[in-house]
Amino acid sequence: MNRNARYLLFFAGGALVAVLFAWAALGMPSFGSTFHPYRDLAVPAAVAHGTANVVSAINFDQRAFDTLGEETIFFGSVIGAAALLRPSKEEREQTSGHGHAKQVMASTRFAGYVLLPLTLVVGFDVVAHGHLTPGGGFQGGVVLATGVHLVYVAGSYDALERVRSVHVYEYAEVVGALGYLGLGFAGLAIAGSYLANVIPYSGFGQLVSAGNVEVLNFAVGIEVSAGVVVMLAHFLEQAIVLRGGAEA
Amino acid sequence: MNDIVLIIALTLVAVGGTTVVMTNAPERQAVTLGLYGVLLTLLFFALKAPDVALSQLAVGTAFVPLMVMLAIRRIRGGRS
Amino acid sequence: MSYYPYFVAGWLLLVGAFGIVRSRNLVHAVVSLSVSQSGTYVLLLTIGYQRHATAPVFGSTSKPNLKVVDPVVQALTLTDIVVSATVTALLLALAIQIGKRHGTVDPDQLSALEG
Numbered sequence: 152m153n154r155n156a157r158y159l160l161f162f163a164g165g166a167l168v169a170v171l172f173a174w175a176a177l178g179m180p181s182f183g184s185t186f187h188p189y190r191d192l193a194v195p196a197a198v199a200h201g202t203a204n205v206v207s208a209i210n211f212d213q214r215a216f217d218t219l220g221e222e223t224i225f226f227g228s229v230i231g232a233a234a235l236l237r238p239s240k241e242e243r244e245q246t247s248g249h250g251h252a253k254q255v256m257a258s259t260r261f262a263g264y265v266l267l268p269l270t271l272v273v274g275f276d277v278v279a280h281g282h283l284t285p286g287g288g289f290q291g292g293v294v295l296a297t298g299v300h301l302v303y304v305a306g307s308y309d310a311l312e313r314v315r316s317v318h319v320y321e322y323a324e325v326v327g328a329l330g331y332l333g334l335g336f337a338g339l340a341i342a343g344s345y346l347a348n349v350i351p352y353s354g355f356g357q358l359v360s361a362g363n364v365e366v367l368n369f370a371v372g373i374e375v376s377a378g379v380v381v382m383l384a385h386f387l388e389q390a391i392v393l394r395g396g397a398e399a
Numbered sequence: 400m401n402d403i404v405l406i407i408a409l410t411l412v413a414v415g416g417t418t419v420v421m422t423n424a425p426e427r428q429a430v431t432l433g434l435y436g437v438l439l440t441l442l443f444f445a446l447k448a449p450d451v452a453l454s455q456l457a458v459g460t461a462f463v464p465l466m467v468m469l470a471i472r473r474i475r476g477g478r479s
Numbered sequence: 480m481s482y483y484p485y486f487v488a489g490w491l492l493l494v495g496a497f498g499i500v501r502s503r504n505l506v507h508a509v510v511s512l513s514v515s516q517s518g519t520y521v522l523l524l525t526i527g528y529q530r531h532a533t534a535p536v537f538g539s540t541s542k543p544n545l546k547v548v549d550p551v552v553q554a555l556t557l558t559d560i561v562v563s564a565t566v567t568a569l570l571l572a573l574a575i576q577i578g579k580r581h582g583t584v585d586p587d588q589l590s591a592l593e594g
Contacts, residue, residue: 189551210558225562285452290561293458320454375561383465413490416491419514444584446548467588
């Protein structure tokens with residue numbers, strides 16, 4: 152269909168969607184109202200299980216099964232991207248050396264030296280304190296993975312390849328996903344329902360509290376960080392190694 | 400007071416989204432997308448959602464623009 | 480102000496869709512899809528907001544109380560952001576493959592479905 156027909160169809164459909172949306176939006180509770188029935192149920196349930204961060208409690212305790220689904224989507228996307236980006240036979244034969252690194256500015260390299268350990272520590276902190284402060288496995292995992300790639304920003308692609316062997320990260324991703332599944336089965340065995348909160352959760356606001364939420368945070372953190380590293384590894388390989396250029 | 404902050408943040412997000420869509424060159428879109436991610440983070444903070452803001456900041460300013468740039472480079476390089 | 484945030488969310492959704500319709504480059508279309516997805520985040524979070532309420536995190540300075548914004552929609556949005564970024568990566572990988580096979584990423588020239 153040519154462009155004009157496409158525009159016409161979009162404007163007709165878009166106008167209909169806009170009218171329906173406006174009609175629905177005007178029927179909703181006004182912005183900033185006090186009518187939140189889910190909150191009235193979720194906050195006491197989270198506090199009863201000793202979790203200070205209610206959002207983490209919802210993700211990993213009350214609706215942990217949905218988070219299992221989300222991380223499976225994540226896992227599947229990483230596999231899909233890896234499958235799509237694997238080098239074809241011609242590309243594997245033309246893998247020329249990716250040359251020497253262009254000179255990195257001294258200030259960039261210094262910033263990389265300083266920021267790399269800092270970012271890794273901050274990433275671990277965000278994962279480990281997910282049940283107490285804003286954070287958790289998903290956010291901390293992304294911070295960790297991008298922290299590892301500071302080696303590439305401040306150094307060269309060769310340095311990154313030496314530091315990160317993709318196989319280790321692929322296995323780590325599987326370990327994270329299986330850890331989540333396994334803890335769910337432990338809940339099934341001990342308490343009779345999948346992903347029930349079985350680890351003791353006394354204390355409120357302490358580092359060891361909130362039961363399942365901590366351990367599931369670690370599992371998701373491992374999986375997300377390893378998955379992001381694997382995905383970026385495939386993209387970097389395509390863009391830098393297989394391009395046939397001489398830059399790193 | 401917070402209402403004014405919210406109105407400004409929402410308007411900035413609407414303008415930012417329109418700018419990202421109206422930028423035609425994909426390599427420029429990567430930069431605009433990063434900036435839009437920061438605007439979204441500010442909006443999420445104003446809406447009292449620190450978890451979501453942290454997530455959007457980590458993902459939208461480092462991960463997605465990097466992948467967009469790598470994809471563009473691969474597509475251009477493969478063709479030339 | 481009572482309904483302005485919902486309209487901003489609807490605007491983002493439609494503007495993202497418009498970007499997909501008018502794009503001449505698959506990577507541009509993927510980024511416009513990302514803008515559309517952010518419209519849903521804004522809608523979810525603005526539904527859960529309450530005036531003069533705080534963030535749903537308790538610590539030493541705020542004891543557990545019910546005057547917080549809705550945490551359920553925040554939990555939904557939070558995982559959605561990370562997972563959608565990964566799906567965007569999958570779409571970009573697809574665009575790279577299309578570029579390799581057909582030599583172009585212009586949607587108008589990719590019309591033939593080859594068997």
